[in-house]
Ligand code: HEM
């Protein structure tokens with residue numbers, strides 16, 4: 001049956017599907033969002049007023065472990081995508097759930113870290129360092145959280161098995177987002193935690 | 198109407214019955230039934246049709262133009278005479294801040310977005326944009342943002358820090374009302390419209406062109422608007438960061454702009470202008486695009502140097518990122534930065550100059566038809582050139598340090614914004630009105646509209662050059678007789694002239710509004726191809742059907758429509774008509790696609806967009822409200838995710854029209 005659809009691209013001029021192209025563009029835009037936040041942090045990280053300095057509160061081993069957990073989640077995400085391409089529904093659900101759990105561990109670590117820093121005297125309003133640290137890492141944490149919600153929602157929807165559109169593409173799309181958020185964390189981890197002021 | 202089923206072939210025009218299938222929506226998901234109405238107010242509220250969304254953008258932007266214009270008139274009334282009493286200092290600050298915010302973010306940008314929405318799919322031969330629901334969501338965000346920004350007028354006073362809202366002046370100490378909170382959150386919401394719109398239109402243009410339409414066969418309007426979407430894609434996140442920092446500072450006690458805590462006031466300036474300079478191209482390029490469509494049509498010649506216009510537009514898209522600090526020459530950047538940005542700014546005049554030359558050469562030797570659209574286009578060339586030249590004078594940093602923060606700057610940017618952006622949009626109104634509404638705007642009133650606007654605009658903004666060079670600062674709520682000076686250049690006289698000019702300008706705009714009413718009441722239908730136009734959007738009925746084209750045209754030429762109507766005579770090398778517009782259209786109708794699936798209306802874009810202003814109010818007044826807003830957002834996203842883009846057949850009572858079975862669609 002000859003069909004002309006406007007919403008999904010069976011034929012597209014670039015060969016990329018609309019959703020995929022759209023996601024790439026969105027991530028390009030996100031680069032500048034994080035670029036702005038990271039610049040703000042870099043400008044202000046040395047301005048601590050009376051509060052603690054970065055060296056005094058950062059717990060590098062702890063954050064390294066949680067960063068490692070997040071990295072691993074990218075691996076499981078890859079497995080989810082490949083399971084989706086093989087139409088292996090059980091595999092998809094398994095790896096999506098694992099990815100979400102790893103992501104949740106990371107966010108848990110961040111909550112723990114924030115609490116610890118707060119108890120050591122670094123509030124949101126304590127210093128420019130405090131404001132910009134919490135804003136930057138908080139924004140990243142929110143991105144991870146949104147990713148987790150998308151992952152779990154996808155699992156839930158998979159179980160009802162009524163995902164609109166192609167399932168493997170949806171998994172791939174969330175995968176792209178997830179990897180992006182991961183890469184951003186690697187940059188943040190390097191710039192924020194590893195490079196001394 | 199989601200699915201259009203039609204017998205093939207269809208020979209008579211108009212082929213499609215406008216009546217929707219009998220509708221009682223069943224359910225898709227959640228509490229809300231899927232809307233499927235295609236007439237009445239619901240067909241607007243829940244529409245995902247790019248044309249309806251384009252019109253809603255336009256109508257809302259026009260409303261805000263009137264608001265911003267009245268604010269401007271109040272400013273000029275205040276400054277007409279010494280020691281003006283119309284506004285007090287506080288109100289004056291709010292007035293110029295809101296005037297600029299309204300004009301820039303709530304009029305020019307969304308009006309251009311409206312044209313882009315309406316005409317890009319038509320110009321590239323597509324049936325809708327890539328993400329119709331996101332498109333609708335964008336419009337509601339723009340409206341919600343505009344409402345939030347303006348709500349402040351009624352809740353303790355509007356924003357008062359100037360449209361670029363420099364820190365630390367924007368802090369709670371200097372601006373204790375909630376105005377700036379509303380401003381920051383409202384712009385944030387409106388920014389979502391720009392960002393989603395950018396993604397949507399770029400994907401549409403890259404992926405959904407009609408067969409044969411290569412990038413270098415795209416109409417110039419589509420090209421330049423695409424450049425704009427790239428600028429928005431990368432500029433919006435930067436202002437997003439800046440606005441977040443501001444909101445966190447004002448609402449949650451962050452310190453970003455607190456100079457006492459060691460903050461750097463230049464942070465805001467950099468973030469703002471990294472967004473702000475690309476933004477000026479966002480404001481002007483759509484109008485350049487419109488003019489590049491209008492001039493060839495009314496010169497009866499192809500656009501001179503199409504590739505140059507396209508590439509200079511793209512060049513602006515790149516170089517535009519490297520000059521932002523010319524807005525900060527007076528802020529102590531240091532000599533090296535100032536020199537670099539100064540030279541870069543002079544360089545960026547070049548691609549703009551290229552366009553002006555191309556337009557002039559397009560008209561050269563053409564059979565000029567001075568319709569109102571053409572008048573506005575020519576007006577743009579002249580007025581924008583004046584503004585461009587004064588712009589070059591402030592690319593020279595030492596000269597700019599004399600001019601900055603004076604009325605000379607105000608004169609400059611109104612020549613480019615009013616004489617450029619706004620004139621271009623008006624050219625678009627007159628040119629495309631018959632396409633959008635099937636009726637021609639009245640040319641007599643159009644002429645009055647044009648002449649009052651040109652004269653008014655020059656009377657208003659021309660004298661501001663003098664005022665500025667005489668030292669009158671911008672954003673001053675009063676001037677005094679004692680300091681008015683004497684002789685020809687006394688500012689008392691020129692302030693009065695400028696204020697009278699603003700009333701002439703207002704009359705001009707009034708003629709336009711009258712024209713809308715007169716045209717709406719008129720019964721005369723526009724001919725199919727009133728201007729003898731060249732591009733694809735004219736290769737369909739006026740106004741276009743819901744699915745735009747009965748069959749998607751195969752494109753072989755730049756100016757495809759023109760080439761279907763005319764052919765070159767091999768002997769005389771002149772163009773001779775081979776088909777009328779009606780014949781071209783009938784040809785398309787004959788080959789109509791049998792099955793056309795259009796995306797179905799949806800509640801979710803609206804529901805999602807309603808959640809955002811609720812969150813904004815919550816941030817300002819109470820966390821509980823913000824949480825409620827958050828739940829609305831989550832609920833909407835959930836419903837949205839589960840809803841197929843095209844309503845399934847079970848949403849319709851009678852799953853068929855014309856006796857054909859309707860296939861269940863695939864998402
Ligand atoms: C209706 C005709 C208009 C008149 C009479 C008018 C008049 C004015 C005046 C007198 C000011 C200076 C206020 C001051 O510095 O104290 C001003 C500022 C401004 N106008 Fe307009 N204007 C008009 C249209 C526009 C349009 C169409 C735009 C943009 C698209 C625009 C953008 C701005 C901007 C950005 C400022 C700077 C405000 C600030 O200093 O923060 N204006 N306008």
Ligand SMILES: [Cu+2]
Pocket residue numbers: 473474477520521523524
């Ligand atoms: Cu600039």
